[in-house]
Amino acid sequence: MRKTAALPVAMVATVALLAACSGGGDTTSSAEPTSGDGAGAGTSLTVWVDENREPAVAAAAEAFEESTGVTVELVQKNFEDIRADFLAQVPTGEGPDITVGAHDWLGSLIVNGVVDSIDLADVEDDFEPVAVEAFTYDGQLYGLPYALESIALVRNTALAPDPAPATFDEMVAAGRAAGTKLPFVINTNGTTGDGYNYYPLQTSFGAPVFVQEEDGSYTNEIGMGGEAGHAFATWLGQNGMAGTGVFSTDWTDEIARQEFADGNAPFAITGPWAITGFEEAGVDFAVEPIPSAGGQTAAPFVGVQGFFLSAQSDNALLAQDFLVNYLSTPEAQRALHDADPRVPALLQVAEDVSSDPVVGGFVAQVKNGTPMPSIPEMADVWDHWNAAEAAIISGSADPVAAWDKMLADIQASIGG
Amino acid sequence: MSTQATHAPAATGTGAPEPHARRWDGRGGGFLVKLALMALVNAVGVSVLWAAYAQGSWAIFAASLVLLVTADWVYVSRRALPLKYVLPGLAFLLVFQLFSMAYTGYVALTNYGTGHNATKEQAVDALLIQAERRVADSPSYPLTVVQRGDEVGFAIVDEGDVRVGSAEEPLADVPDASVDGRRVTAVPGWDVVPYTALISDTALQQRVVDLRVPVSDDADDGSIRTREGSTGQVYSSALVHDEAADTLTNTETGAVYRATDEGRFVSADGEALAVGWRVNVGLENFTRAFSDDTYSGPLLRITVWTFGFAIATVATSFLLGLVLALVFDDPRLRGRRVMRTLFILPYAFPAFLSALLWRGMLNANPDYGIVNQLFFLGTRIAWLDDPVLAKLAIIGVNLWLSFPYWFLVCTGALQSLPGDVMEAARIDGAGRWRTFRSITMPLLLVSTTPLLIASFAFNFNNFTLVYMLTGGGPRFTDTSATLGHTDILISMIYQLSGVAGGRADYGLASALSIVVFVIIGTISALAFRRTRRLEEVL
Structure with a gap:
């Protein structure tokens, strides 16, 4: 009796092993935007954030919800998983409208066709030039920076x-x-x-x-x-x-x-x-x-953190609005700094926090740095x-x- | 879950000739429980169907429908008794295993990977996005969305003057429009769309984002677009998409890029645009793994090492576990329980943590690496930086990790050996060694061989240990592939898949995992056939 069962059991075990080891992100569907009914405009934006930054983004999202009536859904993810998940899920239509990310992902996001360009227009000059440079690819800006980091x-x-x-x-x-x-x-x-x-x-x-x-x-x-x-x-x-x-x-x-x-x-x-x-x-x-x-x-290499916009967003207009007019404000950028103390990308916030000798030391070093190639x-x-x-x-x-x-x-x- | 399910048919198949279910009339407390459970299953099933319908995922819809109908039939019908036991296991097998296998098979036939990530339409979208640039030093205008019947247009405020246009009509001055600060409030012939109306209408938003209003009759002047609905900027695009001809044309250089079978747009002189799409490439991934110089050399060496590693691990840890089990099986030994518990400790730690700890302990510098400090008199031995030593280190650490398992298994098996056979052997005058060789070992192997095979399959794919202990290093110095002497097939596949951040090639990685599956499947099948012969000995 055990003989007859052994082979299928072994096959199942090997299949399970193999599936566990090789299954490329195909079954995840975490960012399912549920309907935002009840809220004013009835539309919703999905934003991927990591644990550290969630409270800071939530504050900006609240302001955005108040003035537009749009629901902002924050989906918390591991920072390490975001790049691969964004690449895999944007083409399926399950991806977010906006995601937090690091500027050195930009190259692969571009050749994989998942990221949209943005226009910071008048506020661009308020940011640390090396941060904007980092999110610029072939002359176009693809993300809103908020923090810099270097050794x-x-x-x-x-x-x-x-x-x-x-x-x-x-x-x-x-x-x-x-x-x-x-x-x-x-x-x-x-x-x-x-x-x-x-x-x-x-x-x-x-x-x-x-x-x-x-x-x-x-x-x-x-x-x-x-x-x-x-x-x-x-x-x-x-x-x-x-x-x-x-x-x-x-x-x-x-x-x-x-x-x-x-x-x-x-x-x-x-x-x-x-x-x-x-x-x-x-x-x-x-x-x-x-x-x-x-x-x-x-x-040294400067790594810049920021927010990317999906090329397949159904709400590109709202997403741009949220990025450019709500997440780039000094208050929002300050909140992001407080949530995760790195060198702020917004010059005004960087100046405010430079009085601390440690942060000041890193601010000075970042200005000497070059963006890590993206x-x-x-x-x-x-x-x-x-x-x-x-x-x-x-x-x-x-x-x-x-x-x-x-x-x-x-x-x-x-x-x- | 699956173990139970696969055991079940055999159990019922050889059961009593008149199962009591035949005599049962189907009513009573059990029936109510069944009804409640089936109601629950149907509720879940219907909600999945509804979600699949709402998302338009027809394959999932059809599969769930078939599953649900089958479940209802099986548990209501009286004729499907064996299926009642098997169905849950089968359903899980289908959902979790066959699906991912089929998907892996599908990906192996495509060029899915970096640069071939999306569909063709999405690739065109992305290329157009990347080619559209803001006209240098152009101003940003306050902008209002206007509508005329079904036509959408933009009204901008340019130094106090209102100019209106649509996709068809370039911007033109509208002198009698009224303006309130940055917003246009009325335009003759057009309805002004309030911002609140715009953000509540997703379809309109999409049209607004896609709309380009030419600045003038001359296309080179660029066109107005808006990104967030309240300001407009002048953009011009370097690429034009011709859907009918399936080409993209660069308006600056005149180069025409044609869609190719490889999933890219390529110009006449061979230049390809950055973004491509996923296409079917047939068996190319399979042939590439064996013919491409970058991979074929390392592939052979890595395959040999994978077998060596798996066999060496199973052999060493089984032998050590067996010897210890035999020693601790002797009732004359004191403190057996305490010792047994201590031996099981390595098994109780998560393997990846142990591997990380060992990585630190094997540091070449005796100041940091406790192994060199304690056992090698503070000599500097580069355990992880030398091909042979790294292999020894990995087998040694795996021995430490897995011998407790074999110790447990063998202890259990030894204790369940029939005493009468042992006694008979002793009466026949067999010595210790003879008893061990002719009675204990064969009986032990009957019960442990399936586990040995499973352990082989597990170690063949022991990704965690390799990744955490050596990361595959030290690297091969004679190839440009980013692989090393301790990489096994599965860590090579991981490296190729690009999940870690390199350039991804999911197609090739899937093809290789199918190869690994075939290898393990064949070995397991052959080995199990041999196990059967072992049992016939008795």
């Missing part, structure tokens, strides 16, 4: 009392002079590598990932090749684990934060997400711009880039050869 140099003021030096070498010397276990820490993401955290050092050699146009928009021409790229790779290898040992692939985000919080390193390159931990550890610190390693300005080609860069840097830092590969292989691999992925 910066964090200095332990007890171990290194002098303001951060202008060059990376002087900073390392100051770090060694402090007599701690390590002069400096950075998140290398273990043996995976992390091009994001090392990017300001790379740009100080004049080797941006992609060549930028005059107006700041990225072309798909790789910019980190040539002499500048080789100079950075060589320098990275010299300071890696086979060289001076300033960098290490042993460091993950947690380890880097822990070493700084324990006072084992006077300097760290890290982002706003680490700040609470440092405060709780009782470290006295200052946030300063990242020193230059190669002579030019060290420009072109679809960027998706092909990360894996190759991270891996090449990890191999160079660990000393397992020749810097220039590894760098050139990375460039060839990226070029092959982009071309193909």
